[in-house]
Amino acid sequence: MKSFYTVKFLPENKEIRVVEGTSLLFAAIKAGITINTPCGGKGICGKCRALVTPAPLPTPQEKKILSEEEIGKGWRLSCQHQVNANLNVEIPSSSRYFRQAILTKIQGGKISLSPPVKRVSFPIPSLSLGERSIGEKVLPPQLAIDLYSLRHLAQSFKKGRAFASVINAHQVLEVNQESRLFGIAFDIGTTTVVGYLVNLETGEMLDVHAITNPQVIYGDDVISRIEYASREDGLKNLSQAILAGVNTIIKELCKKNHLSPEEKKFLR
Ligand code: FES
Numbered sequence: 001m002k003s004f005y006t007v008k009f010l011p012e013n014k015e016i017r018v019v020e021g022t023s024l025l026f027a028a029i030k031a032g033i034t035i036n037t038p039c040g041g042k043g044i045c046g047k048c049r050a051l052v053t054p055a056p057l058p059t060p061q062e063k064k065i066l067s068e069e070e071i072g073k074g075w076r077l078s079c080q081h082q083v084n085a086n087l088n089v090e091i092p093s094s095s096r097y098f099r100q101a102i103l104t105k106i107q108g109g110k111i112s113l114s115p116p117v118k119r120v121s122f123p124i125p126s127l128s129l130g131e132r133s134i135g136e137k138v139l140p141p142q143l144a145i146d147l148y149s150l151r152h153l154a155q156s157f158k159k160g161r162a163f164a165s166v167i168n169a170h171q172v173l174e175v176n177q178e179s180r181l182f183g184i185a186f187d188i189g190t191t192t193v194v195g196y197l198v199n200l201e202t203g204e205m206l207d208v209h210a211i212t213n214p215q216v217i218y219g220d221d222v223i224s225r226i227e228y229a230s231r232e233d234g235l236k237n238l239s240q241a242i243l244a245g246v247n248t249i250i251k252e253l254c255k256k257n258h259l260s261p262e263e264k265k266f267l268r
Contacts, residue, residue, distance in 0.1 A: 010090040040219030041079035051090040110203040195249035
């Protein structure tokens with residue numbers, strides 16, 4: 001069974017718990033600190049150095065990049081170590097990746113949209129007692145509907161009108177009179193990822209949220225990341241990092257704009 005260790009990052013004094021074997025780079029990300037990785041973690045640029053206490057044994061690569069004096073003081077390369085003990089790790093500003101200024105203000109106004117998700121209204125059918133196939137009677141034959149939505153469709157008749165949100169005209173996503181429709185457009189750049197929250201019915205741009213592209217820990221530039229992608233698990237790690245980033249933006253935009261989990265389902 002794997003052990004868990006505490007890593008305290010300085011000067012923030014931020015403590016996190018990680019499972020043994022977690023790379024120092026990941027531990028830092030978990031603590032909200034992004035470290036410079038111009039060489040993509042190959043241990044050749046020396047830009048990710050950190051002061052580690054107690055200092056682990058230096059790797060052969062560190063002996064090539066760091067001076068004896070630095071090694072003696074406890075300087076190590078973050079990309080070369082996994083956490084196998086409780087540690088204090090000081091990350092100097094020269095090893096930090098500082099987020100560049102990102103445009104996060106909405107320009108306002110509306111954009112013209114042709115979203116695949118739209119809301120349509122179906123008339124209330126006249127149903128006789130014992131009629132079994134409500135969906136067939138109400139919905140066009142090309143529309144698929146799951147059991148959950150079908151039940152809501154029947155319930156909504158009682159309220160007067162039925163609204164069905166439809167994707168690509170083939171699938172009913174939800175039947176709900178109160179639902180609003182939102183979408184998020186992502187701009188995924190090498191350095192930053194930006195999400196724009198849009199009202200899909202009016203085209204109004206409602207909010208924007210930006211983060212540093214989490215793939216930055218695998219290299220600051222595209223070439224380093226392409227090289228990293230060819231390593232074992234490289235592609236998997238890169239996709240997991242960007243998915244985590246996109247999910248962070250979705251959560252943040254939903255939280256800031258008081259969107260319900262039901263509405264989130266339209267953001268997939
Ligand atoms: S030495 Fe380049 S990222 Fe660690």
